[in-house]
Amino acid sequence: MTESTTTLGTGPGNGFAFSRLWRRFGLGDLSGHALMLAAACGLIFLYTPILVLIVFSFNDNPVTTLPLRGFTLIWYERALANEDMLAAIFNSFYVGFFALVLCLLIGVPSAFALDRFDFPGKALFRRFALLPITLPGLITGIAMLNMFRAMGLDLSLFTVILGHGTALSAVVITQVFARLQRFNRNIEEASSDLGAKPWQTFLFVTLPNIRSAIIGSALLSFTLSFDEIPVTFFLTGRENTLPMYIYSTIRRGITPEINAIGTLIVVGSLVLIVLSVYLLMKEDE
């Protein structure tokens, strides 16, 4: 590190002199250590609540408080025996799966449309397609609720699926679009040159090369759907998804079973997400 008698402009020289002082007293790279400390604190702050959740799910105490008592699996047993909760979990998988399909059906063609074609209303389309992830979900949820009401449609898991599919398709669109932008279209021309009809080119050449973007964003949509609250809140009928169930349970008070089921969800999501991020970050072969 150079000591600087800088002639590059003026400015507060105090901090500068101070760090020179530190170094002279052999106190090392202050900025480096401070930075590392700040970073470590940040990471700890991020993971502490998750750790609390996991730790207390095994704690033999109905109240989440220190000091820890014994290890127990009773909360897990109770959680997994809770029929309402199990029904909610099933509903979440059900919704998540169909929402995923819907997201892909809407998102992949949208990404292609934005990447390859010029059509009337394209700019408006792009705006609207991305709105659901920039706006608070609440607004999208309310808007769709209004419309379903106006249509006379009853709220149910079906409306939830429609809501998730619409709101989360933006995830698929952004990821697939980004991948398409990096895509070398020459190989599609080469395929066509070698005798492949357009559907063959799409199937044998285009899709395999955007595969990881599609799968990654699909996994992500599923995960987001599983945990979705704002849109779901306004579109749920009689049957609950898991977040809705937990939401109503919390309203009634904290139960340690939530810690247990929470841990399971957290661990499950972590695995799914790491997988999808890994897929999204890797360049297609």
Place this chain on the structure above:
Amino acid sequence: MKQSQRRRLTMFGVVSGPLLWMTAFLFIPYAVMFTYSFYSRQFPAIIPDFQIGNYITLVTDPQYYQVLLRTLKIAALVSLAALVIAYPLTYYLVFRIKSVRLRSVLYIAVIVPLWVSYLLRAYTWKTILGSEGVLNSFLIWIGIIDEPASIFLYSQFAMVIVLTYIYIPFLVMPVYTSLEKIPRNLIEASKDLGVGHWRTFLRITLPLSVPGVLAGMTFTFCLTMGDFVAPFLVGGPDGLMIANVVQVQFGTAFNWPLGSALSMVMLVIVLTIITASDRFERTGRLDLG
């Protein structure tokens, strides 16, 4: 069939589905909401109308505009607090971790919580900050206080903490992208010319990271504005945010027109901020070259 005709047919096939869907499920809903905001409500019925009474209520009734202001305040606080924690962390990741592998792993480690149940992560703070919670019992255990303090939970303070916690990864992402894009040789050149760490940071790194910072803060601000979960969990009576008010309008209060009007106001505020931030980002980028 000519090539241009073929292309037009393909385009029609690809574009029509999404276009129809977006119109039906996004454009029309927003339009309907807009229309609803002008209806009037004579309990228990909702009457189609065209009147701006709802909007007037929002501006004149303190019940509503106070909540709006409070929401904006909290959103601003959260954005700032999240930035203060996220920035050094990100900076450290980008510039101090030399191994690309380790950096990717740590980056994923920071981003991943973002997608792990928002509800659950916010909920754990309830258990941490409560009067019988982890924090209080910890403080009692090590003897700092004698009995549980109730200030931690059910306050605006608690909401800010929870929301900041939730949105830190949201800020890390764009700031990370911004910082990564800075050509390293710029910084090296600066050091070469004898400029110290701190000044290099102020003069070069920080300004070039502004687009990412701006994007992240905008995102955080807008999403915080629309949040109703955190107030519900840890907000307490005086922590009500605008989203909760909207919730109530569509729930027990059954005042859909007012709720729609509120949503429209939120929509406009959010869109304004996003557009302004976009434009600022672009001009900022021109100056910074």
Place this chain on the structure above:
Amino acid sequence: MGFSGSRALSNIIELHRLRRTFKGNVRAVDDVSLNIREGEFVTLLGPSGCGKTTTLRMIGGFEAPDSGRVMLDGQDVTDLPPYHRPVNLVFQDFALFPHMSVAQNIGYGLRIAGLDKSEIADRVSASLRMVDLSDKAGNRPSELSNGQKQRVALARALIRQPKVLLLDEPLSALDLKLREAMQVELKHLHEKLGITFVMVTHDQTEALVMSDRIVVMSGGKIIQDGTPDDLYDRPATPYVANFIGSSNLLSGEVREIQADALVGQVGEQQIRAAHNGLVLEVGAPITVCIRPERIHLLASGASAPEGFSTVNGVVDEHFFHGSAVRMAVTLSGGVTCMVDLRLDSALGQTSLPETGSSITLVVDPANVIVFAAAGTA
């Protein structure tokens, strides 16, 4: 132009008045008509933006002309997509399928055609042997060098036995030595296979080495179409003269019209040019075109051959080109020209004139070409 006795071979490609305009009114291809005979090696030559690549792509079916027709082997294919045309293209960046192995890349066309697996495997093996890549059959394109990728691209295109092989700047991604080797290899390949090759390049050396015929293009139009000799010795415009090889282009005016020659005034010098059919009046502005290697140094004391022009000048600079030295010479009257000297020159010159020295240059009128100066190439 053309070969005698070639009228027996039919035109495999006929381009009739092709036009293609891009957004912003850019006339990429402006009324191009061209016939290519079966078995020819034709090169479209020109700088970037001249329309050569667009023309090639129109033959392949990747671009549709705004107007005009494309005929392939007597059939109008203008509206046919690439997968219905009996031509194959070798792309400039090779466009190999990154998710397939070399063998799968090569066999792709056959797979699409529905051949059965064992036949595909046999033909792919033969193809790999032909391009000497049998040991790379299982590798991915990302693991290959540029030279290897190009061979895969060639094999992939040829395995379908097309009537015409199109090549889009095939050698531009290769380094010099490899490029020179590939020029020869491609020429041998053409002779061996006997099919028509249409190549696009901006490198005139490649064009000269490999082609039976060169089509020089600029601004979307064909400027000249002929054999390499034709283009080199009888360029139709100053543009072609300086694009193929290099030429000095000196401005002047007609001084005198003789029986078998024309005398032009360049600066204070007079240069004699053999007639090439141009009808000009005395005083008309002209561009005199002479190749640097066709100007020779007159040894002091020697006299110029009969009819040859002599020109006086002063040496400005030397540029070392390995096998030759290029001198920039200022002729009296202010005009600069380049002269290429081989140091083992047959005129007995053994030493290089120093900069600043006065020299006399001599040139054969047969090597001087005159163009009317009105308008550009």
